[in-house]
Amino acid sequence: MVNKLLKLWPPLAVLAIVVLGWQAAVVLFGTKEYVLPSPLVIASTVMKEAPRLLEHTSATLGITLLGFIFGAAAGFLLAALLHLIPGAKAGFYPLLVLTQNVPVMALGPLLVIWFGFGLMPKIILLTIVCFFPISVAMLTGLTKSDPKLLSYMRMIGASKSQLFWRLELPHAIPYLFSGLKIAASYSVISAIYAETIGGSEGLGVYMRLSMRGWQTANMFAAIAVVITLSLVLFGIIFALERLFLRGTARSSKGE
Amino acid sequence: MRLALEIDAVSKIFPGEGNAAPKFVLDRLSFNIKDGEFVTLLGPSGSGKTTLFHIIGGLEQPTTGDIRLYGESTLGKRGEIAYMPQQASLMPWLTVARNIELALDIAGVGRKEARTLSRDWLERVGLAEVGDAYPHVLSGGMQQRVSFLRALLSPQPLMCLDEPFGALDALTRMQMQTWLLSLWEQHRRSVLFVTHSIEEALLLSDRIIVLSASPAAIVREVEVPFPRPRGELIWSDPLFNALKREIYELLRPAELNAGGEKKEGGADGKLREPYSVG
Numbered sequence: 001m002v003n004k005l006l007k008l009w010p011p012l013a014v015l016a017i018v019v020l021g022w023q024a025a026v027v028l029f030g031t032k033e034y035v036l037p038s039p040l041v042i043a044s045t046v047m048k049e050a051p052r053l054l055e056h057t058s059a060t061l062g063i064t065l066l067g068f069i070f071g072a073a074a075g076f077l078l079a080a081l082l083h084l085i086p087g088a089k090a091g092f093y094p095l096l097v098l099t100q101n102v103p104v105m106a107l108g109p110l111l112v113i114w115f116g117f118g119l120m121p122k123i124i125l126l127t128i129v130c131f132f133p134i135s136v137a138m139l140t141g142l143t144k145s146d147p148k149l150l151s152y153m154r155m156i157g158a159s160k161s162q163l164f165w166r167l168e169l170p171h172a173i174p175y176l177f178s179g180l181k182i183a184a185s186y187s188v189i190s191a192i193y194a195e196t197i198g199g200s201e202g203l204g205v206y207m208r209l210s211m212r213g214w215q216t217a218n219m220f221a222a223i224a225v226v227i228t229l230s231l232v233l234f235g236i237i238f239a240l241e242r243l244f245l246r247g248t249a250r251s252s253k254g255e
Numbered sequence: 256m257r258l259a260l261e262i263d264a265v266s267k268i269f270p271g272e273g274n275a276a277p278k279f280v281l282d283r284l285s286f287n288i289k290d291g292e293f294v295t296l297l298g299p300s301g302s303g304k305t306t307l308f309h310i311i312g313g314l315e316q317p318t319t320g321d322i323r324l325y326g327e328s329t330l331g332k333r334g335e336i337a338y339m340p341q342q343a344s345l346m347p348w349l350t351v352a353r354n355i356e357l358a359l360d361i362a363g364v365g366r367k368e369a370r371t372l373s374r375d376w377l378e379r380v381g382l383a384e385v386g387d388a389y390p391h392v393l394s395g396g397m398q399q400r401v402s403f404l405r406a407l408l409s410p411q412p413l414m415c416l417d418e419p420f421g422a423l424d425a426l427t428r429m430q431m432q433t434w435l436l437s438l439w440e441q442h443r444r445s446v447l448f449v450t451h452s453i454e455e456a457l458l459l460s461d462r463i464i465v466l467s468a469s470p471a472a473i474v475r476e477v478e479v480p481f482p483r484p485r486g487e488l489i490w491s492d493p494l495f496n497a498l499k500r501e502i503y504e505l506l507r508p509a510e511l512n513a514g515g516e517k518k519e520g521g522a523d524g525k526l527r528e529p530y531s532v533g
Binding site: 148149 | 308309312313314333334335336337338340342344346348349357358361362409
């Protein structure tokens, strides 16, 4: 634990220097607030706007979590199915990449046309964005089981389902968490984009309104909230990973 | 006397890929293991022992021939043998006790019984304190003890041990041999054991089947005359050394036998190292 805290020091120190330099530069050059607000102004804006920010953040958080959970479930199921159904991976895996090649800018408006301005198109958009890194990471984990363990399990007569539940799935868990971490970062950014294509609440809407009104400080306040949100989500998944893999962390690689 | 295992004229030919010639791995291999007997297959590397294990384990079909366990043909049937591989093959995400339970569970032992069995036996062989540890904290020798225990507790009557000590250092290996010997002599399971080490084979087995290099065929069967229970003492028995030399002569590569002493030069081979030590 002490080690962890020591590791946090260097980035925090760099961050502090950057913020101080920023503050000094804005004061020194007399930069106008609508061009670049100083950290102090941003902090006071966060305080002032706290009630509105909180309201919009909870809307964004709702979409993010729903989309992330659907995406994670879809990614997990898809990886398991592609792995377990013979031939499915060969047929579908290359096509999965196609879903990621459709620009989100095009997908968003299309989903609004098909599903209206409600929650539905946003959740679908997030699911599409989130499932991919999870599926790909987990499929890698499922197919890369240790050959000597695989051969042992087959020699003692493990059935296909026993192979999956007792060897391949546990082996894929660290891979699954890598996918979840990537998807978590994507999900917050995608949720904010999804809110800008239709709807009346959320940090995406707040940011768009701030920009229209040249309220740059509000924009920066929202950015600070988004970064915090992403970090918290990432931290939760990191903590879950630790909990799942305790005891085996050192041996999950190598050997 | 019941036969635990009958290998009946088993041949295996792998079709060559592309223009390569087909690979002849096993050549009409026939031998059997009596119930409660410890039989060792001894042969040079690449003599198809792993292929034979895969056939006995049901992972592969022989090109010709039949495998019978206690009178019943088990061609292509998996899960009929208790198995200990060369590498310990413990799941890194399970504790030692859970690893043993996993193998028993797959062999069809109930979860509760598997749990009590693994706890009891870990304690009986002096491994109680590592039951809740993860495999990576164990030394190679300890991991192999757990791996052996896992096979010993599996309910299938025939145990197949595939070069179980091949990856251990010489000293650990000798300790493991005597450990296994004492455990086995208490329980007398039917065992098919594979090794490169003549000394290991002589110490442990009732009978040694000497195989030639590819395609594997039986060169000779050697009954090991030492009475049981055995111990390290037989290492200094003159008969032990005589048998060691005799088997080593069988295993020497053909060109050395024929052309005579290319490497060592000694006329009677007195100075020659044994085929494999420890």
